[in-house]
Amino acid sequence: MDWINLVVEMAMPVVLAIVTLLVGLAVIKVLVNIISKQIYKSKLDESLKPFIMSVISIGLKLLLVVSVVGILGIPTASFVAILGSFGLALGLAFQGSLSNLAGGVLLLTMRPFKVGDYIEGAGYSGTVKAIQILYTELVTPDNKMIYVPNGNMSNSGIVNYSVHDTRRVDFTFGVGYEADNQHVLDTLKQIVLKHPKVLLDPEPFVRLSGHGDSAVEYTVRAWTKADDYWDVHFDLLEEVKTTFDKESISIPYPQMAIHTVND
Incomplete structure (x- = not known):
């Protein structure tokens, strides 16, 4: 019966990790909805709100993954080191995405436009609906949605038709x-x-x-x-x-x- 006890001992962390993951995702979804409502009611710039929500959602999910790994008995420090190495390799493989991330931060810092402005940039034109982590969402006059990579947008000339009255x-x-x-x-x-x-x-x-x-x-x-x-x-x-x-x-x-x- 020792092997049964061994299986139970091994299965318990796995089951607990799965339950934690599922419950954690549900809790994160609820938290994100609550935080989202508060942020969108706040006086923060409309351009910042989608970006902040994306960062919060990703941050909470990363914390959940670290917690699940800890429940499985994997040393957290070692996992973080592995995650860092993986992130470095992934960053080299997806340099374009990192460029888009940096572009998003630059756009929100320099603020050449905000949500609701009609702009031209990176070969596209439309009304800014949101500035996400990787993409800027534009709505064209004929109601088409365009997702422009932030890297392209930040490195191109931008014409903002909504700055002046x-x-x-x-x-x-x-x-x-x-x-x-x-x-x-x-x-x-x-x-x-x-x-x-x-x-x-x-x-x-x-x-x-x-x-x-x-x-x-x-x-x-x-x-x-x-x-x-x-x-x-x-x-x-x-x-x-x-x-x-x-x-x-x-x-x-x-x-x-x-x-x-x-x-």
Whole structure:
């Protein structure tokens, strides 16, 4: 019966470790939910909240693994040393992931953008939904989710369209050479100034800016609130076309003059 006692003695730590693991995972899930609710209710920056929750979840699970290893009778110090060596080897194998981790820390430290900002970076654009440990989540205007590695994001140029309250809408319109210059300028100024979402300070800019091959070019620059940018952009485009037609101001097609010489 000694072998039965031996099996029981060996099985007990294994069973206890399994129970501890299962109960521990359940407890961690509950704790993470409770902490998550408190963090998301707090006044912490929205960009930090997902990152902090990821770190807490991973940290608690690592502690649970160390506890389970201790229950199995494996010396904790030795396990930590082995875990460190394994982590080093794993780090060398997954240098990209470590780069993403460092990129996430850099983004949260330098804070070139925050949750809710509309940005361009690493070849993608969208509204920032969350900054995770390894990835930044972007939501595109057509509601697609993009997961951009933090390493790529932190090492690329980032354009943040949400930093300032106002933005400038820029246009270049081509007009036929036969059109009266002052008439065109007055018409464009009237179109811009009558739009209710165009700001008068800074004053809108309307000037002749170039002589093209087929058209005289006019530059229009108008300031508006950042939230109204696309409304102003499309409204002015439509209004210019409509008004030019009414005022008989032509928008010419590209033209090429060909001269033939008869021998």
